[in-house]
Amino acid sequence: MHDVHIIGGGLAGSEAAWQLAQRGARVRLSEMRGCGEMTPAHQTDGLAELVCSNSFRSDDDTKNAVGLLHHEMRALDSLVMRAGEVARVPAGSAMAVDRDVFSAEVEKALSQHPNVTVVRERVDTLPEAGLTIVATGPLTAEALAGSIVRATGSERLAFFDAIAPIIHHESIDMSKCWIQSRWNKTTSASNEGGDYINCPMTKEQYVGFHKGLVEGDKTEFKQWEKDTPYFDGCMPIEVMADRGVETLRYGPMKGVGLDNPFDTSHEFPQGRWPYAVVQLRQDNKLGTLWNMVGFQTKLKYAAQIGLSRTIPGLEHAGSARLGGLHRNTFLNSPQVLDRQLRLKAAPHIRFAGQVTGCEGYVESSSIGLVAGMMAAAELAGHEWQSLPATTALGALLSHITGDAEAATFQPMNVNFGLFPPLHEVGKKVRKEAYTDRGKADLARWIAETREAVPT
Numbered sequence: 001m002h003d004v005h006i007i008g009g010g011l012a013g014s015e016a017a018w019q020l021a022q023r024g025a026r027v028r029l030s031e032m033r034g035c036g037e038m039t040p041a042h043q044t045d046g047l048a049e050l051v052c053s054n055s056f057r058s059d060d061d062t063k064n065a066v067g068l069l070h071h072e073m074r075a076l077d078s079l080v081m082r083a084g085e086v087a088r089v090p091a092g093s094a095m096a097v098d099r100d101v102f103s104a105e106v107e108k109a110l111s112q113h114p115n116v117t118v119v120r121e122r123v124d125t126l127p128e129a130g131l132t133i134v135a136t137g138p139l140t141a142e143a144l145a146g147s148i149v150r151a152t153g154s155e156r157l158a159f160f161d162a163i164a165p166i167i168h169h170e171s172i173d174m175s176k177c178w179i180q181s182r183w184n185k186t187t188s189a190s191n192e193g194g195d196y197i198n199c200p201m202t203k204e205q206y207v208g209f210h211k212g213l214v215e216g217d218k219t220e221f222k223q224w225e226k227d228t229p230y231f232d233g234c235m236p237i238e239v240m241a242d243r244g245v246e247t248l249r250y251g252p253m254k255g256v257g258l259d260n261p262f263d264t265s266h267e268f269p270q271g272r273w274p275y276a277v278v279q280l281r282q283d284n285k286l287g288t289l290w291n292m293v294g295f296q297t298k299l300k301y302a303a304q305i306g307l308s309r310t311i312p313g314l315e316h317a318g319s320a321r322l323g324g325l326h327r328n329t330f331l332n333s334p335q336v337l338d339r340q341l342r343l344k345a346a347p348h349i350r351f352a353g354q355v356t357g358c359e360g361y362v363e364s365s366s367i368g369l370v371a372g373m374m375a376a377a378e379l380a381g382h383e384w385q386s387l388p389a390t391t392a393l394g395a396l397l398s399h400i401t402g403d404a405e406a407a408t409f410q411p412m413n414v415n416f417g418l419f420p421p422l423h424e425v426g427k428k429v430r431k432e433a434y435t436d437r438g439k440a441d442l443a444r445w446i447a448e449t450r451e452a453v454p455t
């Protein structure tokens, strides 16, 4: 007998199981590794296996968003953070772990817990009834992915996810760029001035940029990635650039219909169309994050950073996320999940972890943590009190459950661009102010909701 069925014993599923079990709920944790199944990236049968790097990134909770997330998870008695401390290896201000010790610690805590039953089985369909948390990750097994597709009405979930860089608005030099939609056609009545930030390029700048794209260092495909199709409309920019120097000027970088106010003359009082343009589109409701339109890329990170610095207006751009390309399975969460991570079409099912469209070990675990807490509250008949959007957990959760633009939704790391802005605080101390505010608001939320804190 169990109260909640968790599918997937990775980072998010293990964390959700712990949170529920610690609150007295009986959990069945189904993990397919260990019954003869494997994903293309995992190497062991251990719960919470880290598939690539061994880093939980920055542990600095005074001025770093992921460090703040660590702090909040510790305050909420995270199993991933507990096991991470035991398995910790030296890594400066980052938190890195011995992956085998880490996985063994998680496995020990769950298999010895009286409220958890770990079952090695592959689940192929979404349960029709009973509280369920699906945490099957970016490499969800095919049959279950099909079942999720049917339940969400999506066309498909797994594809090569070619993602474009996302830029912090405050780092864009608006003295060189302007806001306008092509032909002044805005998509929203409230955006009278236009929907896009336009970074104009001269011919010389464009030719140099094109050369950088074609010659830049690119990530190679892994063998198992080779059969997965590109997501329609997500062709990497360097693949387009390879087709000829003019291809991009007739594609995402075309300048037609855009009046450059920095290039006016008697003949063009409103401004000439630029030779080429890089456009950025708003990526979150706060307007703090902007997505480089059509710039999904396989370029290595250093090459991406170097190249983006050659774009007028982006010379000092700070990115919330760089571009990349890998197989990923994730929901269009802003569209299909409610604010409590429940499938709108089948509210007995919650999703957690990377499959919800967060990105990274820590983020995936944190969404598992919050899904476990939400399910425990539901089971106990308590009303869920929303987490403040000023906390890292609350900001990430708000983003994936509704604040991100559904039409362009892509996996996201936690970053300060997701937080309600603090314009009144000077730039130099803004990160410290974000973390101070987040910590204070979480402490208040814990006190008000009497949520579990470590003893």
Ligand SMILES: Cc1cc2nc3c(=O)[nH]c(=O)nc-3n(C[C@H](O)[C@H](O)[C@H](O)COP(=O)(O)OP(=O)(O)OC[C@H]3O[C@@H](n4cnc5c(N)ncnc54)[C@H](O)[C@@H]3O)c2cc1C
Binding pocket: 007, 008, 009, 010, 011, 012, 013, 030, 031, 032, 033, 038, 039, 041, 042, 048, 049, 050, 051, 052, 053, 054, 055, 121, 122, 123, 124, 135, 136, 137, 138, 139, 140, 141, 144, 327, 352, 353, 354, 355, 359, 360, 361, 362, 364, 365
């Ligand atoms: C190749 C690759 C490399 C990555 N590298 C990094 C990195 O270096 N750093 C980082 O921060 N993030 C990285 N990520 C992103 C992400 O943070 C991790 O994938 C993370 O493990 C996600 O946590 P999760 O719990 O959502 O999924 P997972 O940890 O993958 O857990 C999902 C679990 O569900 C199981 N499962 C799947 N389908 C079924 C089923 N039908 N029935 C039962 N069980 C099932 C799987 O076996 C797995 O154990 C990487 C992702 C990939 C794909």
